[in-house]
Amino acid sequence: MYNVVKNNFIKEAHELAVISSSIEALEEQHLDRVNLGQHVLAEFFECDSNILNNIDKVEKFMVDAALECGATIVQKCFHMFNPYGVSGVVIISESHLAIHTWPELGYAAVDLFTCGTKCDPKVAYEFLKKMFNSKKASFTELKRGIIDRETLKLAEQPFEVAEQFEE
């Protein structure tokens, strides 16, 4: 029983800490709602196929993209498929960066998921677009885990689209 009460107390303390930092973020940004994570879905078309099929280069560029946008790298794992294509993930303190390449189509599907305000996933997007020599790309930013200012709780709803563009 003591443990239940203790755990509930710890849980509530944690919740208060999270909500409190979220409120600060809300106040700083003058927003009604704040989101725990930004998730960028990037589609890179017309890329250099030789780069997309080179696991060392793909891994290096993904790691560099994480560093470029100010993330802290925690772990990484990459895999080369036979006969072609690379899949890989960089886990960062602020969430993750993931990639799947189709060198035969010059296409890469990339996810850039960051939390907090330290990292800007757009910086990683611009960096990778350049490194892959992508001639055409699209960028969609989703807000995940939205906290409502009125209730000070997670708004239990699907993500929201914050921004989308093609170039």
Place this chain on the structure above:
Amino acid sequence: MYNVVKNNFIKEAHELAVISSSIEALEEQHLDRVNLGQHVLAEFFECDSNILNNIDKVEKFMVDAALECGATIVQKCFHMFNPYGVSGVVIISESHLAIHTWPELGYAAVDLFTCGTKCDPKVAYEFLKKMFNSKKASFTELKRGIIDRETLKLAEQPFEVAEQFEE
């Protein structure tokens, strides 16, 4: 020069193979367009916080989710944050499964990205919802890498939303 011609030939042969298998898929499904990947963005609310803060359990459930939906596991990496929260990824032959948990909020943001028709990411979604004891969840399925039947090329456009629901 020979290498350039040879590489172009190989590239074209690869493209033809991909397009050819895509056409077969289109014909089988009687669809005008087919997508390379299905990407499910799942939000799990009101989960069991003790599970979301247990790296062994989160890893086990993510691996089991991959197996449940018929995926082949290639690599995995998981990380426990201090003081709480787990991030992790399972790379599968068919793409990846990723998770970030906020135990203090009972919330997990999960990505289930699969390619081909072998795996059904909805099976993984239902499995994880049950394992995390999530009382409320949402599911959005995106189509990524859309191939147009008329041009037999990648439609160079952002993803499309295939399905979305809250429960």
